[in-house]
Amino acid sequence: MKLRQFAFITALMTAASIAGSGVPPTGPSPDGRPAGSVETIDLNGLSNIEFGDTEDELARRGVLRTGLDTCGPMLTEHDTVSPVFIEDRLVLLWVDDPMRTPEGIAAGSPVEQVWSRYRSVTRLHAPQGTHRLDGLLARSGDRAYLFLHDGRTVRRTIAGYADWARRLFDEGVGPC
Helix, strand or coil, rough: CCCHHHHHHHHHCCCHCCCCCCCCCCCCCCCCCCCCCCEEEEEEEEECCCCEEHHHHHHHHCEEEECCCCCCCCCCCCEEEEEEEEEEEEEEECCCCCECCCCCCCCEHHHHHHHCCCEEEEEECCCCCCCCCCCEEEEECCEEEEEEECCCCEEEEEEEEHHHHHHHHHHHHCCC
């Protein structure tokens, strides 16, 4: 794994573990979308971005900005989504509100909803004495959602290849 990607994943995991849910916004979002505007992420990715796509492919299509003064590439039309590339392939997407799964799970959803809406859920425990969040891994084949939570509420959602999501959780890494 490239050092930059490792640092990116480490920082994102850290930020996710200390983030709070806050109060849902009532006005327009910073990008002009109405509050409550909902986008969907599924186990294939987003409408124009699929897991397994290369950085070059996404940049050529104009959906990925690289070479920015940030810790990693950014998606052009999804400011609440952070891509994670391993060996030039998109393997995970970290998402924030207003992004939801097709089953309606998003940051702020009760943990009980994850258990009721997914057939295969594995409980993941953060190490004692850390500020990391526990996780629920909802797996379907080689893909999964990783829901980071505080015991009551989903705080962050990661979607992509199940093995990479599990590895990310086990290693305690996140984006910048």
